Amino acid sequence: MAVQETVERKYVYDFAEGNKDLKDLLGGKGANLAEMTNLGLPVPPGFTITTEACQEYLATGREPDGLADQVAAHLAALERAMGRCLGDPDDPLLVSVRSGAKFSMPGMMETVLNVGLNDRSVVGLARQAAGSGEQADPAGADRFAWDSYRRLIQMFGKTVCEVPGEEFEHALDDVKRARGIRDDVELDADDLRGLVDAYKKIFRKHTGRDFPQEPREQLDLAVRAVFDSWNAERAVLYRRQERIPASLGTAVNVVAMVFGNLGPDSGTGVAFTRDPASGAQGIYGDYLANAQGEDVVAGIRNTIPLQELERLDKRSYDELLDIMARLERHYRDLCDIEFTIERGKLWMLQTRVGKRTAAAAFVIAGQLVDEGLIDLDEALHRVNGAQLAQLMFPRFQLDHEFQAVARGIGASPGAAVGQVVFTSARAVELAAEGKRVILVRRETNPDDLQGMIAAQGILTSRGGKTSHAAVVARGMGKTCVSGADALEVDVPARRFTVAGQTVAEGDVVSIDGTTGNIYLGEVPVMPSEVVQYFEGTLDPERTDDALVRAVHRIMGHADQRRRLAVRANADTGADAARARRFGAQGIGLCRTEHMFLGERRELVERLILARTDDEREKALAALLPLQRADFVEIFREMDGLPVTVRLIDPPLHEFLPPLEQLAVNVAVAQERGEDVAQEEALLAAVRRMHEENPMLGLRGVRLGLVIPGLFAMQVRAITEAAVQCARDGVTARPEIMVPLVGAVQELETVRAEAERIIAEVVGGSGVEVLIGTMIEVPRAALTAGQIAEAAQFFSFGTNDLTQMGWGFSRDDVEGAFFWRYLELGIFGISPFESLDRDGVGRLVRIAAEEGRAARPDLKLGVCGEHGGDPDSVHFFHEVGLDYVSCSPFRVPVARLEAGRAAVETTGSDSR
Structure with missing residues (x-):
């Protein structure tokens, strides 16, 4: 019978056995120590215990079989190389025990130095350090040895045995106080001997045992402590923040100690x-x-x-x-x-x-291309969209005079300064006068949009990174600090209080959307040179700014390499113009509901309150020329480029006053005996349309089917605007998008009416209008093959697809439980910030594949918030979408990431 041999797993590598490409196994530090060793550089000898040993230890609670013997063998080899033995009383070898994960986690895990020192070897260390001849320094060597010993006990006690670190610090302070000195370096050998005794007593008090004198026991316990530190609270928090997988584990590096504290020549x-x-x-x-x-x-x-x-x-x-x-x-x-x-x-x-820094990343990448060390593909790989976004925001020029009075959540980066206002109307009014304002609210809602546009920045006392304020601000490239709960906001009184101070409307504040800091008064702001470049006011060929030149060069290469087109979400001519300057290749989402706010709200109220067909037709007729003018402005700015216009999507009652507020106003007016017939009619309409969960009710395509003439008016306005532009020599390429379709029959019904109106309006103008839909309902994704029969394009609305896929409302859940989900690691990042690939992403993949199978020429894009998220852009490239669409400010980020996705994908297309 054959005997099956068991091959022992290798858990320990000498530095000479590894290289820089083994970071998964040896960790970053171990792999690089190995690489330097193999380059012949002067590296102290040592060995690395692998991440696999750590993974097994954390899974089972004990060291892997064979690890102790492998450590012994490699330790013996290290002793031979150094000509010393660990902890030898006469000529001791000391080692450091250091963590080293695949990804750098500075200060998050543990290190123990001077392992091998004990009551006997400390004397040998002093003799070793003293030297001989004229250079001998017995007094200095004695001090060095006892200082090394007290450091070991302190570090070992705190790291390995969880002795409170402050107890060691108090003992050290007591000795310095008794001696009348301030610095550790002023302690002599006798002081340090006494401190060692004091540290030993502290160690015994907290552990119930003497400080271990056996060098190998010190080493083994230190290794376990480094393994355990992988799951220390601070390490877990750091990994979560940096999106480092918890399964990686850390390697442990055991390195011969070398000392820089042996005198002035060290x-x-x-x-x-x-x-x-x-x-x-x-x-x-x-x-x-x-x-x-x-x-x-x-x-x-x-x-x-x-x-x-x-x-x-x-x-x-x-x-x-x-x-x-x-x-x-x-x-x-x-x-x-x-x-x-x-x-x-x-x-x-x-x-x-x-x-x-982000700036250095671009500059260095460009330099290395010039030096012939890397090519432009590699340069593109070494920068990312998050870094580019950092470079596009203005920043504060801070000095000691400015102290933050409160801190919220940095929801949208940048630096903004302005007078405090508490209403959208006031923000618009002051901005029209040329004044800079900061809109302060408890939280924002769609009614605040005009004020948010007018403001330099938005500050809220409630909400988080995916609140309405945060999402809208990021989309506009507007600075936002949300969730500043230290602020007591009193909107009726037009003031807020913070840190015992009252800030009234008109007072100046400064907010930092990166750090979340809030300052009273005006902090100087430095504009972004990179934005000036994208705006076209800074010529990269004529500037001495190395950063701008590097950004220009790398962005140019990204545009050459990317397959994904990049469009913008834009609702006004000004937004469209900026998007085009920033490199947008069209508009992927024009939200028509934003055109019904402000003064036009009264016309929408008339439409909703209409009791007869005639009243409804008059309201629609009044809206038609306004809508048409909006589209003409946008088409002109996007001359020759596609513009995807989404028909009205939100529930109509969002254009009406809140039910509770209106009911109170009517009751008060009735009490006063006032004529409230119109208000009562409005209240009846609001009650009739009120929904407990409007996100899942009468909105999107359902509105077009229930409110006669609404979609028809919008289709006519779009088509007439395109024809008018054609007559003026402007090439308009409208794409009409029907929102919230869940069944192909919905789209077929709307399309039939739209095609009739388009044929009537277009005539011989040559204008072509595409009709497609927004895939934002899970059922639509799962029946995409059917829907594609009636659609010329799909645009994925990943915001709603995420809400419906997860079964929660973005506006409600973040403050309720997202913080806990992030804390528990259920979310690595909010699914509203970066696409949930496994769930929502799978719906996108299914819809893309089945839609294209039914209609091979189907155009596919995405217009949700994820269109500008760097990680999500890579996914959209992978599944074969034609374009992504995002806010104008994030267009350069999407362009860069689309290029990176192309060079990082094997067999990617290049243009």
Whole structure:
């Protein structure tokens, strides 16, 4: 009988066994230490325990079988390489135990330094550090050794055994107070010996045992602590925020200690191969002589610029610059480097592709193309839409004079300053006078749209990132801070209070839509050069601005590579014009209901209150020329480009006063004996049309079927506007979109009437009008093959498709429970911000496939909020849509991401 051999799983790798491409297995830090080792750079020897070991440990609660033996074997190899043994009393090897996940999570997980020190090896460390001959420094070495020991007990106690860190800090403060000194570096060896004794007592009090003296036990416990730190509260929160999968786990790096605190010829530092803030080339970094890395992080001593190292230790400085250049050429990117100098010997402790600002990302990508290190496809891969969006918002120029009085949710980025107003009408009035205003509300609603358009920014005391205020503001590229619950907003009194201060209408405030900060008074604002470029007021060929030149170059390549067209959601001529300047290739959503607000609301009321056909026809006749003029303006701005016009979608009662308010007004007027016949008629109509859940009631196509003449008037206005434009030499390409269709029969009924009107109006003008539908009801997605028989195009309304797919209302649920779902990890991100690929995305995929199967020439687009979300754009590219549509401000973001989707997809089309 054959004997089946069991192959032991490999959990531990020496640095020489790995490389930078093994980040999934070795974590970012381990993979890069391995890469530097293989490049022949001076890396302290060590080994990496894999992420797979961590995953198994977290799943079972114990170390994987065989891990202890593998660690022992690699530790023995490390001891041979260093010529020392871990914790040897005479000549000890000490190691650091550091976390290292695939993705950088700075400060989120644990590290333990000086592992291997105990009551005996501390003496050997002092002897080792003292040196010999003229350079011998027994006193300094003694201090160094005992300081290292107290650091181990403090770090080990807090990290491994959950001893409260403040107890160690209090003991340290007591010693400094007794000595009359302020800085740790002023403590001598005797002070530190006493501190070690004090730390041991603290350790025993909280753990019930003595500080472990066995070096291998220290190592094993430290490794487990690093594994456990993967699920520490701060690490979980960080992963959730950065969308890092919880299943990855962390690797653990065990590295021979090198010391930067052995005297003036030692030190530690951080270096960047380019400026991570601006992308400028040069030498950037900090150095601290006679210090360990944690001293730099703790900020207990002031660092010096990296250039000063040339004066202190030119040989190490020159070697460091050579290594920095080698690493940047090798990684073909900005590198972030940590190093230590131990008595004139340079050691590389870490490198990684460095984090950078959005501006630096574009500038560096352009530089590396110029240097021949990467091509334009790779440059496009290295930037993203979120970074571009950051560059498009104005920002505050803050100094110490400005302190935030409150903080809300940064719902739509940017910096906005203006006089406080509390009503939409007042915002419009002051803006017409040329004044800047901030619209302050408890929450906004569709009636506030004109005020939101007029305002520089919107501030609400309720709501979150997907509230009405947030969504509309983002769509307009308008700064918004929502959910600032520290504000007590009193709209009737036209004031709000915050931090004990009252802010009245007309007072100036400044709001930061990125941080959520709210300031009293005017904070200086810096405009975005990138927006000036997109607006056409800054010529990229004639500017010295490296950022604008880089953005221009990369955006040009994105446009060449992308397959997806990018349209804009625009309801006015001004919005259409801006969208075109920003690169839109048409309008994917023109919301006609926005044309019925303001002064036209009275005409809509007349339509709703009409009791006879004649009254209804008069109301529609009054609306027709106004609608036609709106469309003429938009078609002219979009000359030659398609314009998708959605017929009226929301429930009609949104154009009427709220039921409760109207009932109170009528009752009060009756009490006074006033004539309220008209108000009573209005109240009766509001009661007749009132719905408990209007999002699922009489709206969209249902309105067109129930209110005679409504859709017909809109179709006529659209077609007459297109014909008028044709006569004026403007090419109008209207596409009429029927909303909320759930059955093909609905679309067929509306289409039959629309085609009759179009044929009557178009005549010999040559105008062509397409008719399609908005796929926003799950049933429509599931019966797309049938609906495609009657539709020339589909546009996915992913906002409503998300609401109906999940079964909740966007306006209601965020404040109710979204925070808890995000906290529990049920949502990684709100499904209204980024498309739910598994659920709603599957509906989109089904509809696209079945629609095209029934009608191969079916045009497919998306016009929901997700059309401008970077991650969602990649999905829409993948499923084969023809275009995405988003707010004008996000058009450049969608263009960039469509290009990135093309270069990142194997076999993608390029134009």
